[in-house]
Amino acid sequence: MRKIFTPARLRLAVQGGFTLFLVWTALGFLAHVRWALGQAEVFVPKPPAVEGFLPISALIAARRLISSGSWDPIHPAGLTIFLALIAMSLLWRKGFCGQLCPVGLASNLLERLGRRLGLTLQTGQRTRRILGIPKYLLLAGFGWVALSMSPQDAEAFLRAPFNMVADTRMLLFFEHPSIVTLVVLGTLAAVSVVIPAFWCRALCPYGALLGLASWLSPCAITRDAESCISCGRCARACPVGLPVDASLRVTSPDCQGCAECVGACPVPGCLGLRVAGRRVGWWSIAAGCLGVLVAASLLADWLGYWQSPLPPQMVRRMHLIMLGQLPDS
Numbered sequence: 001m002r003k004i005f006t007p008a009r010l011r012l013a014v015q016g017g018f019t020l021f022l023v024w025t026a027l028g029f030l031a032h033v034r035w036a037l038g039q040a041e042v043f044v045p046k047p048p049a050v051e052g053f054l055p056i057s058a059l060i061a062a063r064r065l066i067s068s069g070s071w072d073p074i075h076p077a078g079l080t081i082f083l084a085l086i087a088m089s090l091l092w093r094k095g096f097c098g099q100l101c102p103v104g105l106a107s108n109l110l111e112r113l114g115r116r117l118g119l120t121l122q123t124g125q126r127t128r129r130i131l132g133i134p135k136y137l138l139l140a141g142f143g144w145v146a147l148s149m150s151p152q153d154a155e156a157f158l159r160a161p162f163n164m165v166a167d168t169r170m171l172l173f174f175e176h177p178s179i180v181t182l183v184v185l186g187t188l189a190a191v192s193v194v195i196p197a198f199w200c201r202a203l204c205p206y207g208a209l210l211g212l213a214s215w216l217s218p219c220a221i222t223r224d225a226e227s228c229i230s231c232g233r234c235a236r237a238c239p240v241g242l243p244v245d246a247s248l249r250v251t252s253p254d255c256q257g258c259a260e261c262v263g264a265c266p267v268p269g270c271l272g273l274r275v276a277g278r279r280v281g282w283w284s285i286a287a288g289c290l291g292v293l294v295a296a297s298l299l300a301d302w303l304g305y306w307q308s309p310l311p312p313q314m315v316r317r318m319h320l321i322m323l324g325q326l327p328d329s
Contacts, residue, residue, distance in 0.1 A: 036168065093255055221262065237264035
């Protein structure tokens with residue numbers, strides 16, 4: 001009898017649900033931007049969750065938090081989400097990448113397409129390591145910029161008009177993409193059909209940071225060597241090409257916590273999820289990641305670190321400066 005509740009289906013359902021939430025957030029943000037640009041009269045507050053798409057700003061805000069102990073006054077929800085994702089990785093490995101990330105959903109669907117068409121390539125371990133080099137170089141570059149900033153420079157960056165409307169600039173960029181942007185996105189999509197999770201494995205510096213944090217996680221997929229029949233299905237199912245069938249405990253920073261390997265294993269109990277040595281359900285990663293994100297947002301809202309404190313008049317002024325309708329003074 002075919003199982004209904006599987007890691008692959010749960011992953012797709014959670015990713016899809018989270019993506020729908022982000023679509024709802026985007027619609028609210030679009031209405032906010034229309035007001036800020038003077039295209040609508042009724043004020044619409046900015047949905048705080050949209051600030052999660054500003055990782056560079058959040059990284060610099062985290063650097064400022066370490067040096068001054070002060071929360072980001074411009075994009076407070078962005079810093080909250082950034083720290084929540086790191087906490088998520090410390091607890092549940094790269095569960096955000098494997099269970100929640102909207103780019104992960106696109107990668108998941110493109111991988112399914114590639115497997116159905118028979119185009120998917122199984123990369124060896126050497127190729128997997130080479131693929132991962134660019135994202136760590138990008139992470140090192142962003143990290144160097146953030147850490148080399150003085151507290152005064154970080155403060156100036158966060159309060160600059162450009163950063164105040166960075167989320168709007170991002171929206172306008174994707175509303176009217178250039179030919180180059182479309183070609184790049186199309187190329188990434190095409191490559192992802194052949195090499196599963198190509199963006200995540202090769203180019204995402206955010207994923208690289210979360211992967212490094214996941215090294216400290218007590219959560220890991222484990223394999224029972226005695227019951228294993230060495231069929232290799234777990235390794236073939238892994239989106240990032242990890243040698244699950246050759247490991248007793250998967251601790252690679254590339255592990256996304258998707259549990260696809262557990263669902264592919266034909267031997268009950270051979271593969272499973274352990275937290276601090278205790279066996280738990282494979283669905284715990286998805287539930288735990290959602291729990292961390294919801295708890296962080298509720299706590300931040302209670303502490304006053306979720307809603308932007310900028311008055312509407314200043315928000316509109318910054319947008320008009322961006323359009324060149326007001327001087328930057």
